[in-house]
Amino acid sequence: MPDQFSPLFTDHSRHYRENKFVYPVLSRRSHGISLGVNLNPDKVCNFDCIYCQVDRRSEAETKFLETERLMAELDSMLGFVTSGAIYEDSKFSSVPSDLRRLNDIAFSGDGEPTTYQNFDQIVLQAADLKKQHGLVETKMLLITNATMFHRTKVQDALDILDANNGEIWAKLESGTEEYYHLVARTKIPFQQILDNITLASQKRPIIIQSLFMKIQGESPSEAEILAFCDRLNDIKSAGGLLKLIQIYTVARQPAESFVASLEPAEVDSIANVVNRKTNIPTDVFYGPA
Secondary structure (H helix, E strand, C coil), X not given: CCCCCCHHHHCCCCCECCECCEEEEEECCCCEEEEEEECXXXXXXXXXXXXXXXXXXXXXXXXXXXXXXXXXXXXXXHHXXXXXXXXXXXXXXXXXXXXCCEEEEEEECCCXXXXXXXXXXXXXXXXXXXXXXXXXXXXXXXXXXXXXXXCHHHXXXXXXXXXXXXXXXXXXXXXXXXXXXXXXXXXXXXXXXXXXXXXXXXXXXXXXXXXXXXXXXXXXXHHHHHHHHXXXXXXXXXXXXXXXXXXXXXXXXXXXXXXXXXXHHHHHHHHHHHHHHHCCCEEEECCCC
């Protein structure tokens, strides 16, 4: 298996051949092929994270979501991956045999997917396509900043995910309001994120994705990591089910030059503190070599 620094894992281009909305990647966190579904081709997001690799300063090539084309691309890519034809492509020809599997259909892309007004209908149509291809075990994955979980349509979409081997990866990588705004650069209150994650995790187990980094050469403080653990414990105390915390760092070119990866030992140290303070399993992923 290639290590986490391999170009196989660090190339997460949102474009593939002529596709506008659906793109395959070899995902280090999914341990296999993930089909990304980009619901934000306009690159609009309600976060402006300092570590994001999306260049929001340049104009997007595609401004609108074409639902019929998206589903046609997804249909085609499901067949392309499951048939094994993808491994004849030079980009994927060196994928090891143990990773030659379709792990998930992932709603991710160039912005927050749950901001799309008909998100529930997109999820439903994708679930139907998954069934048509006989992919019962293939996951439906939502990679999200949890800002919209309070909306009825988003809650409906989460229910559809639950019924179709869905999994939620919700972003939480701060313990304090100050650090949250430093990283996410958003007007959305930190408490809204905490409340939404609690709400969603009271109904089904979710995974927390937590990226930590150096900012202006400084790693997150011990106090910030302990506060982060407190927030996780608050969610647990409210009945939230957190099955895993992904602790990772910057692996691709970030938006801001003052952001850099943590050393592997620092990632391990944070994961050890989180596991010890919360008793929640952790998984670690390191930065580029």
